[in-house]
Amino acid sequence: LKERPSIKNLIGLLIAFTGLIVLLGAPNLQDKYLGVILVLSGAFTWSLGQVFAKPISEKLNGIVITAWLGVLAGPQLILASQLIEGNVVSNIRSADYQAWLIVLYLGLLMNVLGYSIWYYLLGIYPVNKILPIMLLLPVTGVVTAIMFLGERPDLKVFMGGIVILFGVGMILIGKIKNQRVKHI
Template sequence: MVCSHPSWVPTEGILDSDVGFCLQYGLTFTGLSMIDASLAVIVIQLEVPFAVLIAAFIFRERPGWQRLTGMLIAFAGVALIAGQPTLRGQLFAVFLIGSGAMIWAIGQIMVKQLAGAVAPLPLIAWIGCFAGPQMLIGSSLIETGQLDALRSAGWIGWGSVIYLGIVMTAIGYGIWYRVLSKHPITQVMPVLLLTPVFTIMTSIGFLGEQPSVDVLVGGAIVIGGVAMIVFSRASPTRSTSGT
């Protein structure tokens, strides 16, 4: 059983990380239900600078001017994709999503600190063991109609669950944790700014949407900024070991 307790598993650290992930999803999804999509696209990207700043403090990573410039360029592209959203009546939602972004960034720092003790897939499995009871309790306290939702879920709903559980979590996070364990956070985290670009590509392929010129130009700017980050020179004084 994956939920057995081998002595070498740092259970406390994994539990701390998992609490961060559960809180993050709760805050983020609640905020997303209250906010315009264009504003959400920008606010949710705060996880990138939060993670870079925390890594600079904990791991003494120095992003360097090239990565900082690339990050600013990529953010400009994300802003162009999102358009000109308004904050009117949405400040609380922005606070929720921003808080979720910070908690997620802290969780990634914890994962990096655990990387030397636990391999990516066992780490995901352990997080799942802790996450299940937390999410069930949270759902029972603040949500209703769970059984009706299960009965009415069609192939799209169950297909989404399978995709999120296997493709995104097991495969996606497995790869992500492997990369995170081997490279500086200041280099890998900004790659997440490509998420809006892949969202646009998916909407074109699966939904037949026609993006505007601003969206296409913004996507190109994001790709250019991320490329500048990925291919920048590593700082010779950077350390990626936890303190």
């Protein structure tokens, strides 16, 4: 991609990751190597996928990319569900209205809207400027849990969130207007 992050961006990323560790706490990973490997592998492949998606995002609309991802991933996910859970058809038939509302919320709002916006941004900004936005997900998760579930996180969670916001802000604030690839 020939996009090089600046020293400021690398420092901001390090600060944001530090905040993530504070927010999530240092989990006990003893004897959980498979889980750690799977999480790191997932993060790596997702990041690699975003690098490959960058040139496509510059040419195609975010909704088109999201639709194709759904078409290509859907059959694989149905097969995986059948192998892991079994009785996919029975599970679909027995789902109540709340389950369908959750599917609609996650499928339409979270995936279609969220990823369409994501791929739009990926098409107009350098990857190293927008990828850190994903570090905001734990912060928004905590805020949502406070608002809708009435959770009361401890001071450590708030401090971690502030550190994440500072690190991501350090990356995003500044020359982002000058680094637009194109205007759609």
